[in-house]
Amino acid sequence: MPLAVDVIEEACKANGVCVRPVVLKRTDTLTGRVEYVNVPCGATLAAKCEPCANRAVQLRKAQCREGWHLEAEPVAAPNPPTDRQLWLVEERADVQALRELAEQDGGDLAVWDEVVTTLDDQLAESGVRGHVLPGEGKPRRSRSTRRRQDAPDLPKRQRENRTVGRTFTAPDGRVYRPSLFVTLTCDSYGKVRQDGTPVDPASYDYVRAARDAIHFPKLVDRFVQNLRRVAGYDVQYFATVEPQKRLAPHLHMAVRGTMPRAEVKAVAAATYHQVWWPSCDVVRFEGEHLPVWVGDDEHATDREDGQAGDYLDPETGEVLPTWEQALDQLDADPDAEPLHVVRLGPQVDVQGVMAGSPKADSGLYYLTKYLTKSLTDCHEPTSDAQRAHVERLMAVLRYEPCAPTCPNWLRYGVQPKGAKPGMRPGACRGKAHKPEHLGYAGRRVLVSRKWSGKTLSEHKQDRRAWVLEQLGELGLPATHDQSDPLDPHRYIWRPVTSADRGVPHRAKRLLDELAKRHQWRAALQLAQARANGQPIEDLSADQATGRAA
Numbered sequence: 190m191p192l193a194v195d196v197i198e199e200a201c202k203a204n205g206v207c208v209r210p211v212v213l214k215r216t217d218t219l220t221g222r223v224e225y226v227n228v229p230c231g232a233t234l235a236a237k238c239e240p241c242a243n244r245a246v247q248l249r250k251a252q253c254r255e256g257w258h259l260e261a262e263p264v265a266a267p268n269p270p271t272d273r274q275l276w277l278v279e280e281r282a283d284v285q286a287l288r289e290l291a292e293q294d295g296g297d298l299a300v301w302d303e304v305v306t307t308l309d310d311q312l313a314e315s316g317v318r319g320h321v322l323p324g325e326g327k328p329r330r331s332r333s334t335r336r337r338q339d340a341p342d343l344p345k346r347q348r349e350n351r352t353v354g355r356t357f358t359a360p361d362g363r364v365y366r367p368s369l370f371v372t373l374t375c376d377s378y379g380k381v382r383q384d385g386t387p388v389d390p391a392s393y394d395y396v397r398a399a400r401d402a403i404h405f406p407k408l409v410d411r412f413v414q415n416l417r418r419v420a421g422y423d424v425q426y427f428a429t430v431e432p433q434k435r436l437a438p439h440l441h442m443a444v445r446g447t448m449p450r451a452e453v454k455a456v457a458a459a460t461y462h463q464v465w466w467p468s469c470d471v472v473r474f475e476g477e478h479l480p481v482w483v484g485d486d487e488h489a490t491d492r493e494d495g496q497a498g499d500y501l502d503p504e505t506g507e508v509l510p511t512w513e514q515a516l517d518q519l520d521a522d523p524d525a526e527p528l529h530v531v532r533l534g535p536q537v538d539v540q541g542v543m544a545g546s547p548k549a550d551s552g553l554y555y556l557t558k559y560l561t562k563s564l565t566d567c568h569e570p571t572s573d574a575q576r577a578h579v580e581r582l583m584a585v586l587r588y589e590p591c592a593p594t595c596p597n598w599l600r601y602g603v604q605p606k607g608a609k610p611g612m613r614p615g616a617c618r619g620k621a622h623k624p625e626h627l628g629y630a631g632r633r634v635l636v637s638r639k640w641s642g643k644t645l646s647e648h649k650q651d652r653r654a655w656v657l658e659q660l661g662e663l664g665l666p667a668t669h670d671q672s673d674p675l676d677p678h679r680y681i682w683r684p685v686t687s688a689d690r691g692v693p694h695r696a697k698r699l700l701d702e703l704a705k706r707h708q709w710r711a712a713l714q715l716a717q718a719r720a721n722g723q724p725i726e727d728l729s730a731d732q733a734t735g736r737a738a
Contacts, residue, residue: 197699396585408533424444429560564625
């Protein structure tokens with residue numbers, strides 16, 4: 190017999206109610222009334238919360254559909270600065286000038302640095318993006334931009350100031366505005382079977398597969414840059430990343446506008462990304478023979494790298510080169526080669542898509558097919574060969590450096606960037622080393638800035654505003670947790686702690702949310718019936734009470 194709480198959770202899933210809501214404590218500063226409000230957890234994985242994950246997928250579908258075939262240029266201009274933001278910048282300028290005078294006079298800069306940090310934090314809280322002084326005191330390491338000799342050159346067209354695609358007029362006078370659906374894959378690492386497992390695991394290049402997965406986001410950025418240069422306009426895209434059966438990253442991309450298939454494939458063939466990192470092919474420290482940390486807290490602020498110590502060779506006492514020193518040695522070598530070069534595979538699929546066509550619906554399906562699953566759950570292993578394939582890849586990813594700050598650099602005789610005590614190879618907490626990510630630590634959904642002219646939060650507000658409007662027309666309260674629009678500071682919101690004794694039981698909170706969902710659904714059904722001209726009295730009793738499926 191099922192447990193009562195399990196039945197409640199299944200009912201919530203069937204009605205789209207969050208099964209693990211976050212409880213917040215709301216205090217009315219005027220009346221002193223205290224309420225406990227359920228807020229959806231907002232999970233994007235079905236394993237955590239299926240209703241929230243499905244809601245996030247529907248939101249992504251709406252975002253993709255709205256920007257794929259735009260006919261007018263989206264408006265993506267930032268809001269004008271507020272009076273408070275202008276005042277904070279003026280204060281920041283005055284404090285910066287006073288700090289520079291104190292530095293010239295040899296005064297104490299700690300107080301001025303604290304004021305600068307406070308003003309920068311206030312600017313960020315007010316909604317200002319970026320830093321006031323980006324890259325201050327950090328010289329940029331530059332490298333040659335000359336293309337590799339083994340990569341074909343790309344044509345460069347004159348850039349047009351547009352993001353929408355071209356239109357084509359048919360002989361009958363109809364105007365079409367097609368777009369593209371592009372699928373990109375990684376290169377081959379060895380022959381694989383139908384289930385994705387390698388034919389010969391001993392010769393399968395797991396190291397290159399791991400490095401390609403780690404640096405795949407950079408390769409996608411390079412592809413978009415090259416695509417915009419060849420297309421001649423500001424190409425906008427909506428892309429999602431998923432794994433193939435062989436566990437390599439796989440990219441589906443909706444592109445606004447069109448260009449010849451041969452050019453897109455030429456761009457994919459000419460796209461690459463070079464990883465200029467120190468060599469990590471020779472293991473120097475492993476097992477119990479690991480570098481030893483020697484702290485130097487007193488002189489940490491005097492060092493350029495800001496470290497409070499160094500890692501030493503346990504046998505010779507030699508100080509391992511820091512990250513910057515290792516890069517300097519790489520720059521000084523005229524015959525140096527990049528650690529790794531990431532390339533796209535020869536399988537590139539390019540399809541033309543028209544708005545409202547079955548291909549557009551199919552593209553939306555493929556773009557959002559696996560968004561509710563983690564990468565390792567997209568293709569669950571069902572055989573011993575598949576499970577062994579995953580284990581071999583994760584064994585390589587465990588010790589492969591994922592970033593300049595990765596502790597795995599100690600295994601190869603280099604101190605990580607910003608090294609600190611307690612680092613140990615094979616114990617990095619980065620996403621790339623976790624089984625659910627399969628080496629890919631980037632975002633699952635990649636959206637260009639001018640895709641629809643709106644952020645994901647704005648798309649969510651549009652959907653929310655429509656629901657509130659429909660509920661308001663019927664005189665029903667949309668939610669019980671709306672703040673006072675005339676006094677935004679009337680309510681104080683706090684997270685619930687163990688000291689709060691009045692928090693309702695989880696089952697009671699789920700039942701309350703389930704009842705509210707029934708009321709809202711009934712109201713939406715009434716609004717839809719009224720818009721369709723259907724008499725309200727013709728609705729069934731189940732629809733009137735909100736219990737319709």
